[in-house]
Amino acid sequence: MTVVASPLQAYSRLSSNDVDYVRDSVAKVFCSHRLEPHNGVTELKAWQNSASLTKSSLSVMSYGAPVTIDPGYLETFYLMMLPFEGRAAIEAGDRSFISDANTASLLNPDESVRMNWDGNCAKRMVRIERAAMEQQLARLLDRPLRQPLRFDPVMRMDSRAMVWWRYVGLLIDELDALGPAASKTASVEQLESLLMTSVLEVQPHNYSEAMSQPRGAIAPRHVRQVERYIEAHAREPIDIVRLIEVSGVSARTLFEGFQRFRGTSPMAYLRGVRLKGVRDTLLRGPAGRTVSEIATEWQFFELGRFAGLYRQCYGETPSQTLRRSLR
Missing domain, CATH: 1.10.10.60 (Homeodomain-like)
Incomplete structure (x- = not known):
């Protein structure tokens, strides 16, 4: 697999075979983690393109070899991932499932995470700051949150989820078309806000029932x-x-x-x-x-x-x- 045809090419961060360098570079985008190649592999064919926005980042990446990734707890962000090649086995809290082109994953900050990527696995990844996501939800509910927001980690690619990932694609297209200067433009910030609102509407979570209630009533x-x-x-x-x-x-x-x-x-x-x-x-x-x-x-x-x-x-x-x- 090569980086040539990949999205976000103007935002290339990484192309390396070295396991330690790849782990440290990826950690700067996400968080510290253990990275262990499988079957005695000592070199990767890793690449990563990543654009940092105001409250989120978009990445496309592959390790080019089968690996285990163990960050423990993400703590400060939510992470959405959709393979466009290959697949990954995900352990999120007490859930275990296979993520592929038909099943995305949405990882919560306060649930332990462990992943096994196949050697040909390549993913689109959206990292959204926990504080920003929960503030967006509080605004939609018009009240502070009583407990942390927690999504169902299994994101089935039904029509609603596909629409959300198309929004991700629109944002990637915008960044590709305008280059690094686009990351702080008003149109990109609007799409970033749309991503947060729409994922709260699309993916089940512990506030879904509250969001479904009529929100027109004014508090006394x-x-x-x-x-x-x-x-x-x-x-x-x-x-x-x-x-x-x-x-x-x-x-x-x-x-x-x-x-x-x-x-x-x-x-x-x-x-x-x-x-x-x-x-x-x-x-x-x-x-x-x-x-x-x-x-x-x-x-x-x-x-x-x-x-x-x-x-x-x-x-x-x-x-x-x-x-x-x-x-």
Whole structure:
């Protein structure tokens, strides 16, 4: 197999036989992982073309030899893969399946992953940042998420999935036509947003039922009033008694309103706002500040519990977020 006829040729990143070099180069696009050739193979015929966008990246690649790839947990991104040649055996969480031209895969950040690619396997791959995908879902639902977004990892290539992969093809065509300068254009950013919205509509996930509900209803005044209060005072001590006072309604009415229109409780909504506040602060890379200082500023005083909630929500520890922002 050669790179000549491959998409994204202007974005060539890799063409190498060396196992260590290939592993390290691919890790820069995705994440650290173990790469093990099969059957005593010591050299690959690997190539990769990859375009980095605002919230995602598109890649086409092959290892040119049968290999095992073991990244463990992806943690910070979702990964969609569709072979256009060959096939791969995928282990994702407690699921095992064969991915080929008729079955794509969608890997979640918080489920363990292990893959065996055939020697002739070549794939289109879409990497979407976890934070961007979950923010897109929160906007569609018009409420914060109560738990991490988790897709069905098996993506059957029915008519709806084929439409989504055609969108991927359109984005690749746009990048091929305009070259590297296209990656930050408005049209590419619009297609990138379309990819996130459409995959949320096409592929089953743990919020699919919520997305199917009518979204025209406006939350009542007491719910919106409490939300505004929380947004303005999240770094201050707040208890449920104060939120009931702000709402001007009974505790039962307030809880029912939040459950119906936001799918969560008032205090869980407050916790979500605070977690986002911590993350936004960490991502700004505040020089000289520690995770514990920032967490305390946002009213998280039990740091062990805070770290667990943060990892559950964002797929990485607060310290990992801070380290990335300071690079």
